[in-house]
Amino acid sequence: MSFEAVIGLEIHIQLNTQTKTFCSCSTSFGDKPNSHTCPVCLGLPGALPVFNEQALNKGIMAGLALKCEVAEFSIFARKNYFYPDLPKSYQISQYESPLNKGGYVLINDDEGKKRKVGITRAHLEEDAGKLIHDENPKGPSFVDFNRCGVPLLEIVTEPDIRTPDEAYRFLQAIKEMMQYTEVSECNMEKGELRVDVNISMRNFGDQGFGVKQEIKNMNSFANVKRALEYEVKRQTKILRSGQKLIQQTRLFDVSKSATVPMRMKEEAHDYRYFPDPDLVPVTLTHDQIERIQNSLPELPQNKRERLKKQYNLTDYDVEVLCSSHKLANYFEAAANGYKSPKKIANWILSELIRVLNERRIEIDDCKVTPTKLRDLFDLMDSKVISGKIAKAVFDDMVESGQSASEIVEKKGLKQVTDRAEIVKVIVETIEENEKVVRDYRDGKKKVFGFLVGKVMQKTHGKASPKLVNEILREKLES
Amino acid sequence: MGLNECTLVELTEKLRIGEITTSDIIRDIESAITQDEGNKYPLNAYTSFDIESIEKEIKSQNKKEDTLLKGVPIAIKDIINVMDTPTTCGSGILKDYISPYDATAIKNLRKNGGVPAGKLNMDEFAMGSSNENSYFGVVRNPHDRKKIPGGSSGGAAAAVSANLAVAALASDTGGSIRQPASMCGIFGIKPTYGRVSRFGLIAYASSFDQIGPITNTVMDGAILLDAVSGYDPKDSTSANEKVPCFRDFVGKGLGGLRIGIPEEYFGEGLNSEVRDIVERGIKILSEANASVKRIALKYTRYAIACYYIIATAEASSNLARFDGIRYGTRFVDTEDLETLYRENRNIGFGDEVKRRILLGTFALSSGYYDAYYLKAQRARTLIREDFKEAFREVDIIVTPVSPIAAWDIGELIDDPLQMYLSDVYTVPVNLAGLPAASVPCGKTKDRLPVGVQLIADHFNEADIFRVARIIEEGEKGAE
Numbered sequence: 001m002s003f004e005a006v007i008g009l010e011i012h013i014q015l016n017t018q019t020k021t022f023c024s025c026s027t028s029f030g031d032k033p034n035s036h037t038c039p040v041c042l043g044l045p046g047a048l049p050v051f052n053e054q055a056l057n058k059g060i061m062a063g064l065a066l067k068c069e070v071a072e073f074s075i076f077a078r079k080n081y082f083y084p085d086l087p088k089s090y091q092i093s094q095y096e097s098p099l100n101k102g103g104y105v106l107i108n109d110d111e112g113k114k115r116k117v118g119i120t121r122a123h124l125e126e127d128a129g130k131l132i133h134d135e136n137p138k139g140p141s142f143v144d145f146n147r148c149g150v151p152l153l154e155i156v157t158e159p160d161i162r163t164p165d166e167a168y169r170f171l172q173a174i175k176e177m178m179q180y181t182e183v184s185e186c187n188m189e190k191g192e193l194r195v196d197v198n199i200s201m202r203n204f205g206d207q208g209f210g211v212k213q214e215i216k217n218m219n220s221f222a223n224v225k226r227a228l229e230y231e232v233k234r235q236t237k238i239l240r241s242g243q244k245l246i247q248q249t250r251l252f253d254v255s256k257s258a259t260v261p262m263r264m265k266e267e268a269h270d271y272r273y274f275p276d277p278d279l280v281p282v283t284l285t286h287d288q289i290e291r292i293q294n295s296l297p298e299l300p301q302n303k304r305e306r307l308k309k310q311y312n313l314t315d316y317d318v319e320v321l322c323s324s325h326k327l328a329n330y331f332e333a334a335a336n337g338y339k340s341p342k343k344i345a346n347w348i349l350s351e352l353i354r355v356l357n358e359r360r361i362e363i364d365d366c367k368v369t370p371t372k373l374r375d376l377f378d379l380m381d382s383k384v385i386s387g388k389i390a391k392a393v394f395d396d397m398v399e400s401g402q403s404a405s406e407i408v409e410k411k412g413l414k415q416v417t418d419r420a421e422i423v424k425v426i427v428e429t430i431e432e433n434e435k436v437v438r439d440y441r442d443g444k445k446k447v448f449g450f451l452v453g454k455v456m457q458k459t460h461g462k463a464s465p466k467l468v469n470e471i472l473r474e475k476l477e478s
Numbered sequence: 479m480g481l482n483e484c485t486l487v488e489l490t491e492k493l494r495i496g497e498i499t500t501s502d503i504i505r506d507i508e509s510a511i512t513q514d515e516g517n518k519y520p521l522n523a524y525t526s527f528d529i530e531s532i533e534k535e536i537k538s539q540n541k542k543e544d545t546l547l548k549g550v551p552i553a554i555k556d557i558i559n560v561m562d563t564p565t566t567c568g569s570g571i572l573k574d575y576i577s578p579y580d581a582t583a584i585k586n587l588r589k590n591g592g593v594p595a596g597k598l599n600m601d602e603f604a605m606g607s608s609n610e611n612s613y614f615g616v617v618r619n620p621h622d623r624k625k626i627p628g629g630s631s632g633g634a635a636a637a638v639s640a641n642l643a644v645a646a647l648a649s650d651t652g653g654s655i656r657q658p659a660s661m662c663g664i665f666g667i668k669p670t671y672g673r674v675s676r677f678g679l680i681a682y683a684s685s686f687d688q689i690g691p692i693t694n695t696v697m698d699g700a701i702l703l704d705a706v707s708g709y710d711p712k713d714s715t716s717a718n719e720k721v722p723c724f725r726d727f728v729g730k731g732l733g734g735l736r737i738g739i740p741e742e743y744f745g746e747g748l749n750s751e752v753r754d755i756v757e758r759g760i761k762i763l764s765e766a767n768a769s770v771k772r773i774a775l776k777y778t779r780y781a782i783a784c785y786y787i788i789a790t791a792e793a794s795s796n797l798a799r800f801d802g803i804r805y806g807t808r809f810v811d812t813e814d815l816e817t818l819y820r821e822n823r824n825i826g827f828g829d830e831v832k833r834r835i836l837l838g839t840f841a842l843s844s845g846y847y848d849a850y851y852l853k854a855q856r857a858r859t860l861i862r863e864d865f866k867e868a869f870r871e872v873d874i875i876v877t878p879v880s881p882i883a884a885w886d887i888g889e890l891i892d893d894p895l896q897m898y899l900s901d902v903y904t905v906p907v908n909l910a911g912l913p914a915a916s917v918p919c920g921k922t923k924d925r926l927p928v929g930v931q932l933i934a935d936h937f938n939e940a941d942i943f944r945v946a947r948i949i950e951e952g953e954k955g956a957e
């Protein structure tokens with residue numbers, strides 16, 4: 001008997017607004033604990049929430065990107081539960097009337113075929129604070145309310161995902177979309193994107209659902225995939241042996257690369273949702289929604305197809321370039337009007353990505369702007385420098401922020417195209433390498449490269465490789 | 479006559495011409511309080527009256543502009559946040575709480591020259607109709623100290639009535655301004671929901687709560703309401719409506735005004751003496767050229783059930799934040815989180831608060847939500863429609879405030895249902911979000927005051943002030 005997995009995700013995304021959902025405190029991350037708080041987000045007696053319009057607009061933008069129906073009427077509800085990171089003892093969320101519902105995201109399945117993953121809903125809510133526990137388990141716990149009240153979009157999918165790889169690709173797609181629409185940076189290290197998964201197994205071909213397991217505590221997409229892979233194996237094994245699963249909440253343990261049951265009291269939660277009487281319903285006009293629809297930027301899927309066609313790129317090129325809208329935009333800015341965009345793409349995919357990784361910087365922080373990169377290409381094209389020198393110049397540009405021509409000028413890297421000068425060096429080289437030259441003339445043609453290398457070495461790489469080849473061959477054959 | 483016995487009109491005039499200062503008024507209030515404390519049964523109207531902090535308030539008052547209130551001290555029900563002063567809600571759980579901010583109503587009050595002076599006793603978290611549910615003890619009725627002053631703003635009504643305050647700001651969720659005003663023989667108005675910002679008013683039931691004045695005269699009520707009303711962007715439920723100058727309507731004639739008398743408010747359970755007094759009020763109005771018409775408010779009988787479901791549901795959530803973790807009193811020393819929650823709230827809250835939290839929690843529970851909360855919301859809509867219909871035909875609806883005059887302290891404390899039922903005439907107004915006032919209209923043979931309730935359509939407080947002044951004059955004439 002073969003089983004298939006049925007997977008659904010719940011994704012929390014922090015919207016990158018300036019201020020919190022219901023007060024004017026800053027959403028800035030990593031500051032001194034409790035430095036961004038006020039009576040409203042601390043839930044002091046008598047304080048009241050006022051909904052942030054920027055959060056609404058970003059919520060709508062995200063909903064439209066997820067192909068959801070944006071509700072012209074939605075309401076905030078209170079989700080009641082006690083926890084020290086929740087100062088009002090209820091979270092303002094949306095329950096019966098969410099902002100967005102009924103969307104979908106297209107992903108590739110494991111065979112590379114397009115497949116729709118349904119979005120049940122994408123609603124707005126506020127984040128909770130953060131508990132900081134003392135290293136000593138007997139020690140005190142502290143609460144930082146800086147995060148409390150930061151706007152979240154909770155995306156709930158239909159149970160449409162079938163494999164851990166699909167889940168990974170789906171998450172990648174969601175992240176790209178949220179970044180493209182500038183709704184969130186989705187930096188998981190900063191907690192801007194959090195994922196919980198539900199997974200059950202059923203006999204292949206069945207329509208019903210098995211007993212589901214909820215898995216929490218995965219801090220990267222790779223770990224989501226690992227957790228799911230582990231669960232597929234674990235659940236399959238249990239089912240194969242004829243045993244039954246019990247519904248559970250499990251935690252992913254990175255050190256074991258396994259899921260473990262979460263220790264908690266098994267009690268049914270009753271959140272006693274009801275409409276928040278402190279807030280008025282969110283009403284939107286058709287025009288308002290349409291305005292945001294019109295301002296929706298090009299989404300990853302479309303961008304990939306367009307770039308591929310317009311610039312004659314490969315699937316691999318656009319896959320990597322469009323994984324970040326910033327990288328894709330960088331490419332377009334640099335390639336715009338250039339005769340061979342593929343060369344620019346290659347440079348970005350090798351050299352640029354290399355320096356970004358080496359320096360652990362974002363493309364925004366890279367000192368080589370698209371215009372500056374184009375200058376570098378112009379120098380190569382006009383033979384002022386060789387491709388090899390260009391790489392060194394590029395590294396220098398990244399470091400100093402200077403233009404390619406400035407660096408070439410300053411360091412005297414101009415390609416030597418003076419025939420007489422190159423001839424002089426070649427004659428020297430031939431004299432110094434009598435044995436090798438003899439080998440060559442005896443038919444060992446492959447030593448040619450070695451001699452070219454010697455010439456380049458003597459000219460510190462500045463000699464035009466084309467001329468060196470030409471002249472060297474001439475001299476050796478003569 | 480002490481300055482504590484003067485009206486706002488008299489005091490603002492004396493302050494304007496420089497005859498007196500705010501401190502003079504405070505001195506007279508303080509001596510009245512001290513004198514009352516010497517009584518065998520002190521009124522116990524204040525939770526705090528701290529001279530030092532009041533002096534600070536006086537120093538920082540708005541003297542730059544010519545203001546409406548010119549430095550008159552206003553006592554504040556202890557459910558409204560006043561910066562740097564205790565704000566206890568009459569609860570043990572907040573007995574040590576000092577508010578770090580001003581409610582918008584207090585900001586408006588200061589801007590208009592009012593000086594917050596003293597915090598007034600109340601039923602814990604405004605839950606009660608007798609002011610017997612306070613951590614700080616019962617408040618007594620100045621007209622008969624063995625009687626309750628009404629609730630939940632019992633401290634405000636008793637203080638104003640006994641001249642221990644010249645005027646007070648209070649709050650009304652199901653009658654908490656009108657009922658004690660009626661029982662203590664003074665004026666009190668609950669404005670339209672949304673008229674006064676709720677920002678900084680500690681929530682009991684958010685969709686009902688509204689701040690309003692309790693004063694000795696109708697004119698004083700209009701002045702104080704003028705001082706605190708207005709749209710507040712910090713309160714999403716605040717109304718962006720133009721605020722008329724209410725004091726301009728005090729003393730205007732009633733020519734052509736249509737009065738409605740709903741039969742449902744004069745049925746079984748209404749004490750006959752109270753009925754007579756209210757009917758006398760109606761007579762005053764008809765003599766002042768108002769037309770009087772019988773009307774029907776047929777869903778009135780659902781009001782109490784509806785109110786006690788929705789209000790307690792909201793309360794169960796509103797009061798969840800009081801856990802003693804971030805602020806408020808922590809009564810237990812434990813390492814177990816659940817014990818901390820359970821014990822803090824068990825010790826910190828009084829019986830009535832616990833009863834309402836339980837009621838509300840139940841009404842919102844899964845499996846019961848539809849049958850209680852949702853059904854009550856539907857009933858609320860019907861009650862609202864009822865009034866809407868009525869206000870097509872009349873301008874002011876006149877009813878009793880409470881079916882009985884002030885009862886004995888302790889009389890109903892063990893019979894919560896009977897206590898709830900005494901709110902029957904006041905809660906429909908809150909369910910519909912309408913403005914309504916209580917105006918003194920006479921006394922029972924036991925010399926207990928009885929007020930008459932005047933209800934107007936949304937944002938039509940102006941007509942209430944017109945009518946209230948006529949009753950006030952007529953009633954004085956009768957005395």
